[in-house]
Amino acid sequence: MSPECVFVLDHYNDYISGELTPEKIARVENHLMSCPHCEKFLGRAFRIHGHTVGLLRIPAPRVLRKSISNLLDKA
Amino acid sequence: MKTKSKNRLAFEDEVMSNLDSMYRYALHLVRNPEDAGDLVQETCARSLKAADKFKRGTNARAWLFAIMRNIFFNQYRAKSRGEIPSDWTDEVVSGDQRFTGSVWPQPFEMFLRSVMREDIDKAMDELSADFRSVVLLCDVEGFSYAEAAELLEIPVGTVRSRLHRARTSLQKMLSQWFNEGLEADES
Numbered sequence A: 001m002s003p004e005c006v007f008v009l010d011h012y013n014d015y016i017s018g019e020l021t022p023e024k025i026a027r028v029e030n031h032l033m034s035c036p037h038c039e040k041f042l043g044r045a046f047r048i049h050g051h052t053v054g055l056l057r058i059p060a061p062r063v064l065r066k067s068i069s070n071l072l073d074k075a
Numbered sequence B: 001m002k003t004k005s006k007n008r009l010a011f012e013d014e015v016m017s018n019l020d021s022m023y024r025y026a027l028h029l030v031r032n033p034e035d036a037g038d039l040v041q042e043t044c045a046r047s048l049k050a051a052d053k054f055k056r057g058t059n060a061r062a063w064l065f066a067i068m069r070n071i072f073f074n075q076y077r078a079k080s081r082g083e084i085p086s087d088w089t090d091e092v093v094s095g096d097q098r099f100t101g102s103v104w105p106q107p108f109e110m111f112l113r114s115v116m117r118e119d120i121d122k123a124m125d126e127l128s129a130d131f132r133s134v135v136l137l138c139d140v141e142g143f144s145y146a147e148a149a150e151l152l153e154i155p156v157g158t159v160r161s162r163l164h165r166a167r168t169s170l171q172k173m174l175s176q177w178f179n180e181g182l183e184a185d186e187s
Protein backbone atom coordinates (compact mmCIF):
# COMPACT_ATOMS: atom_id res chain seq x y z
CA MET A 1 0.00 0.00 0.00
CA SER A 2 1.52 3.31 -1.12
CA PRO A 3 1.38 6.56 0.90
CA GLU A 4 -1.21 7.78 -1.61
CA CYS A 5 -3.40 4.73 -0.89
CA VAL A 6 -3.16 5.61 2.81
CA PHE A 7 -4.14 9.19 1.98
CA VAL A 8 -7.25 7.97 0.14
CA LEU A 9 -8.13 5.66 3.00
CA ASP A 10 -7.80 8.51 5.50
CA HIS A 11 -9.87 10.93 3.44
CA TYR A 12 -12.49 8.98 1.53
CA ASN A 13 -15.24 9.68 4.08
CA ASP A 14 -14.67 13.41 3.83
CA TYR A 15 -14.48 13.02 0.06
CA ILE A 16 -17.92 11.37 0.08
CA SER A 17 -19.21 14.12 2.38
CA GLY A 18 -17.91 16.84 0.03
CA GLU A 19 -15.80 18.21 2.88
CA LEU A 20 -12.36 18.11 1.24
CA THR A 21 -10.48 21.15 -0.08
CA PRO A 22 -10.08 21.31 -3.88
CA GLU A 23 -6.39 20.39 -3.45
CA LYS A 24 -7.22 17.25 -1.50
CA ILE A 25 -9.99 16.32 -3.93
CA ALA A 26 -7.47 16.58 -6.77
CA ARG A 27 -4.99 14.44 -4.83
CA VAL A 28 -7.61 11.73 -4.22
CA GLU A 29 -8.83 11.78 -7.81
CA ASN A 30 -5.31 11.78 -9.22
CA HIS A 31 -4.52 8.67 -7.28
CA LEU A 32 -7.72 6.94 -8.33
CA MET A 33 -6.68 7.20 -11.97
CA SER A 34 -3.57 5.13 -11.34
CA CYS A 35 -4.71 2.73 -8.58
CA PRO A 36 -7.43 0.20 -9.50
CA HIS A 37 -7.53 -1.03 -5.90
CA CYS A 38 -8.47 2.39 -4.48
CA GLU A 39 -10.77 3.08 -7.40
CA LYS A 40 -12.70 -0.10 -6.65
CA PHE A 41 -12.69 0.58 -2.92
CA LEU A 42 -14.04 4.11 -3.32
CA GLY A 43 -16.56 3.04 -5.94
CA ARG A 44 -17.94 0.49 -3.50
CA ALA A 45 -18.03 3.02 -0.66
CA PHE A 46 -19.96 5.44 -2.88
CA ARG A 47 -22.39 2.76 -3.93
CA ILE A 48 -23.11 1.65 -0.35
CA HIS A 49 -23.50 5.26 0.69
CA GLY A 50 -25.85 6.03 -2.19
CA HIS A 51 -28.08 3.03 -1.53
CA THR A 52 -28.29 3.62 2.19
CA VAL A 53 -29.03 7.31 1.83
CA GLY A 54 -31.56 6.68 -0.93
CA LEU A 55 -33.50 4.22 1.17
CA LEU A 56 -33.38 6.41 4.26
CA ARG A 57 -34.70 9.35 2.29
CA ILE A 58 -38.37 8.64 2.92
CA PRO A 59 -41.08 11.19 2.15
CA ALA A 60 -43.56 12.69 4.62
CA PRO A 61 -46.94 10.94 4.53
CA ARG A 62 -49.44 12.59 2.17
CA VAL A 63 -51.91 13.19 4.97
CA LEU A 64 -49.29 15.22 6.87
CA ARG A 65 -48.41 17.20 3.75
CA LYS A 66 -52.09 18.06 3.34
CA SER A 67 -52.59 19.11 6.94
CA ILE A 68 -49.49 21.35 6.90
CA SER A 69 -50.69 22.87 3.65
CA ASN A 70 -54.05 23.61 5.33
CA LEU A 71 -52.31 25.05 8.36
CA LEU A 72 -50.35 27.48 6.18
CA ASP A 73 -53.43 28.46 4.19
CA LYS A 74 -55.47 29.25 7.28
CA ALA A 75 -52.82 31.17 9.15
CA MET B 1 -58.97 36.79 1.74
CA LYS B 2 -55.93 38.61 3.10
CA THR B 3 -53.04 38.97 0.64
CA LYS B 4 -49.85 37.40 1.87
CA SER B 5 -46.54 39.23 1.79
CA LYS B 6 -43.71 38.05 -0.47
CA ASN B 7 -41.71 37.02 2.58
CA ARG B 8 -44.61 35.08 3.93
CA LEU B 9 -45.10 33.22 0.63
CA ALA B 10 -41.37 32.49 0.47
CA PHE B 11 -41.57 31.13 3.99
CA GLU B 12 -44.48 28.85 3.06
CA ASP B 13 -42.52 27.57 0.07
CA GLU B 14 -39.61 26.74 2.34
CA VAL B 15 -41.83 24.88 4.79
CA MET B 16 -43.47 22.81 2.07
CA SER B 17 -40.22 22.05 0.26
CA ASN B 18 -38.55 20.99 3.51
CA LEU B 19 -41.47 18.93 4.74
CA ASP B 20 -39.95 15.54 3.89
CA SER B 21 -36.73 16.51 5.68
CA MET B 22 -38.68 17.77 8.69
CA TYR B 23 -40.65 14.54 8.87
CA ARG B 24 -37.49 12.43 8.70
CA TYR B 25 -35.83 14.45 11.42
CA ALA B 26 -38.98 14.27 13.57
CA LEU B 27 -39.08 10.51 13.07
CA HIS B 28 -35.47 10.28 14.13
CA LEU B 29 -36.23 12.27 17.28
CA VAL B 30 -39.50 10.70 18.45
CA ARG B 31 -39.17 7.26 16.80
CA ASN B 32 -42.79 6.79 15.82
CA PRO B 33 -44.78 8.12 12.87
CA GLU B 34 -47.72 9.48 14.86
CA ASP B 35 -45.64 11.62 17.20
CA ALA B 36 -43.43 12.60 14.27
CA GLY B 37 -46.48 14.03 12.50
CA ASP B 38 -47.46 15.94 15.64
CA LEU B 39 -43.94 17.27 16.06
CA VAL B 40 -43.86 18.50 12.45
CA GLN B 41 -47.25 20.21 12.95
CA GLU B 42 -46.08 21.89 16.10
CA THR B 43 -42.83 22.99 14.50
CA CYS B 44 -44.74 24.53 11.61
CA ALA B 45 -47.19 26.25 13.95
CA ARG B 46 -44.34 27.62 16.05
CA SER B 47 -42.33 28.76 13.05
CA LEU B 48 -45.39 30.48 11.56
CA LYS B 49 -45.44 32.86 14.49
CA ALA B 50 -42.00 34.05 13.44
CA ALA B 51 -42.71 33.87 9.70
CA ASP B 52 -42.74 37.65 9.29
CA LYS B 53 -39.13 37.76 10.37
CA PHE B 54 -38.18 35.16 7.78
CA LYS B 55 -35.82 36.52 5.11
CA ARG B 56 -35.40 34.81 1.77
CA GLY B 57 -31.92 33.34 1.48
CA THR B 58 -31.86 32.29 5.14
CA ASN B 59 -31.06 28.63 5.70
CA ALA B 60 -34.69 27.81 6.39
CA ARG B 61 -34.13 24.12 6.93
CA ALA B 62 -31.50 24.65 9.62
CA TRP B 63 -33.87 27.13 11.27
CA LEU B 64 -36.85 24.73 11.12
CA PHE B 65 -34.70 21.88 12.46
CA ALA B 66 -33.51 24.03 15.34
CA ILE B 67 -37.12 24.91 16.26
CA MET B 68 -38.07 21.23 16.06
CA ARG B 69 -35.14 20.14 18.18
CA ASN B 70 -36.05 22.73 20.76
CA ILE B 71 -39.68 21.59 20.94
CA PHE B 72 -38.53 17.99 21.16
CA PHE B 73 -36.18 18.60 24.06
CA ASN B 74 -38.79 20.61 25.91
CA GLN B 75 -41.86 18.49 25.33
CA TYR B 76 -41.45 15.19 23.60
CA ARG B 77 -38.37 13.64 25.05
CA ALA B 78 -40.05 12.18 28.10
CA LYS B 79 -42.80 10.48 26.16
CA SER B 80 -40.87 9.30 23.13
CA ARG B 81 -41.36 5.58 22.82
CA GLY B 82 -38.17 4.55 21.10
CA GLU B 83 -39.46 2.18 18.41
CA ILE B 84 -40.15 2.57 14.72
CA PRO B 85 -42.92 0.18 13.75
CA SER B 86 -42.31 -1.86 10.62
CA ASP B 87 -45.72 -1.05 9.14
CA TRP B 88 -44.75 2.19 7.52
CA THR B 89 -46.69 3.33 4.49
CA ASP B 90 -45.95 2.14 0.96
CA GLU B 91 -44.48 5.50 0.05
CA VAL B 92 -41.96 4.98 2.80
CA VAL B 93 -40.77 1.72 1.28
CA SER B 94 -40.04 3.30 -2.05
CA GLY B 95 -37.41 5.71 -0.72
CA ASP B 96 -35.75 8.12 -3.10
CA GLN B 97 -35.13 6.74 -6.58
CA ARG B 98 -32.78 9.54 -7.52
CA PHE B 99 -30.21 8.25 -5.10
CA THR B 100 -30.46 4.50 -5.40
CA GLY B 101 -30.81 4.33 -9.17
CA SER B 102 -31.89 1.09 -10.71
CA VAL B 103 -29.35 -1.54 -9.81
CA TRP B 104 -31.67 -4.49 -9.29
CA PRO B 105 -33.44 -6.42 -12.03
CA GLN B 106 -36.75 -4.60 -12.53
CA PRO B 107 -39.34 -7.27 -11.52
CA PHE B 108 -37.66 -7.73 -8.15
CA GLU B 109 -36.65 -4.17 -7.53
CA MET B 110 -39.56 -3.07 -5.36
CA PHE B 111 -39.51 -6.26 -3.34
CA LEU B 112 -35.77 -6.09 -2.76
CA ARG B 113 -35.92 -2.45 -1.87
CA SER B 114 -38.58 -3.07 0.75
CA VAL B 115 -36.63 -5.92 2.33
CA MET B 116 -33.43 -3.92 2.21
CA ARG B 117 -35.17 -0.97 3.80
CA GLU B 118 -36.13 -3.13 6.76
CA ASP B 119 -32.50 -4.13 7.17
CA ILE B 120 -31.36 -0.52 6.94
CA ASP B 121 -33.92 0.48 9.57
CA LYS B 122 -32.67 -2.29 11.83
CA ALA B 123 -29.07 -1.25 11.25
CA MET B 124 -29.95 2.39 12.02
CA ASP B 125 -31.68 1.24 15.21
CA GLU B 126 -28.47 -0.48 16.25
CA LEU B 127 -26.66 2.85 16.16
CA SER B 128 -26.80 5.12 19.20
CA ALA B 129 -28.95 8.25 18.83
CA ASP B 130 -25.79 10.40 18.60
CA PHE B 131 -24.52 8.43 15.63
CA ARG B 132 -27.95 8.22 13.99
CA SER B 133 -28.38 11.97 14.13
CA VAL B 134 -25.17 12.70 12.18
CA VAL B 135 -26.05 10.10 9.54
CA LEU B 136 -29.47 11.67 9.20
CA LEU B 137 -28.27 15.27 9.09
CA CYS B 138 -25.10 14.88 7.00
CA ASP B 139 -25.86 11.90 4.78
CA VAL B 140 -29.62 11.99 4.37
CA GLU B 141 -30.24 15.73 4.59
CA GLY B 142 -26.94 16.94 3.18
CA PHE B 143 -25.93 19.21 6.08
CA SER B 144 -22.26 20.19 6.09
CA TYR B 145 -20.23 19.10 9.12
CA ALA B 146 -20.33 22.70 10.32
CA GLU B 147 -24.12 22.98 9.97
CA ALA B 148 -24.67 19.71 11.83
CA ALA B 149 -22.22 20.78 14.53
CA GLU B 150 -24.11 24.02 15.05
CA LEU B 151 -27.50 22.33 15.29
CA LEU B 152 -26.29 19.56 17.60
CA GLU B 153 -24.10 21.90 19.63
CA ILE B 154 -21.03 19.67 19.32
CA PRO B 155 -17.58 20.28 17.76
CA VAL B 156 -17.13 19.79 14.00
CA GLY B 157 -14.51 17.11 14.69
CA THR B 158 -17.06 15.15 16.69
CA VAL B 159 -19.55 15.27 13.81
CA ARG B 160 -16.82 14.03 11.48
CA SER B 161 -15.69 11.14 13.68
CA ARG B 162 -19.23 10.07 14.58
CA LEU B 163 -20.23 10.10 10.93
CA HIS B 164 -17.24 8.03 9.88
CA ARG B 165 -17.78 5.48 12.63
CA ALA B 166 -21.52 5.32 11.94
CA ARG B 167 -20.89 4.72 8.22
CA THR B 168 -18.42 1.95 9.01
CA SER B 169 -20.94 0.28 11.34
CA LEU B 170 -23.73 0.57 8.77
CA GLN B 171 -21.48 -0.85 6.06
CA LYS B 172 -20.58 -3.81 8.26
CA MET B 173 -24.19 -4.50 9.21
CA LEU B 174 -25.36 -4.20 5.61
CA SER B 175 -22.35 -5.75 3.88
CA GLN B 176 -24.23 -8.82 2.73
CA TRP B 177 -26.68 -6.66 0.82
CA PHE B 178 -24.04 -4.66 -0.88
CA ASN B 179 -21.87 -7.60 -1.84
CA GLU B 180 -24.87 -9.14 -3.55
CA GLY B 181 -25.91 -5.82 -5.04
CA LEU B 182 -22.45 -5.17 -6.37
CA GLU B 183 -22.15 -8.58 -7.95
CA ALA B 184 -25.49 -8.05 -9.69
CA ASP B 185 -24.39 -4.60 -10.77
CA GLU B 186 -20.98 -5.60 -12.03
CA SER B 187 -22.07 -8.65 -14.00
Ligand SMILES: [Zn+2]
Binding pocket: A002, A004, A005, A006, A008, A031, A035, A037, A038, A039
Ligand atom coordinates in the same frame (compact mmCIF):
# COMPACT_ATOMS: atom_id res chain seq x y z
ZN1 LIG C 1 -4.35 3.21 -3.95
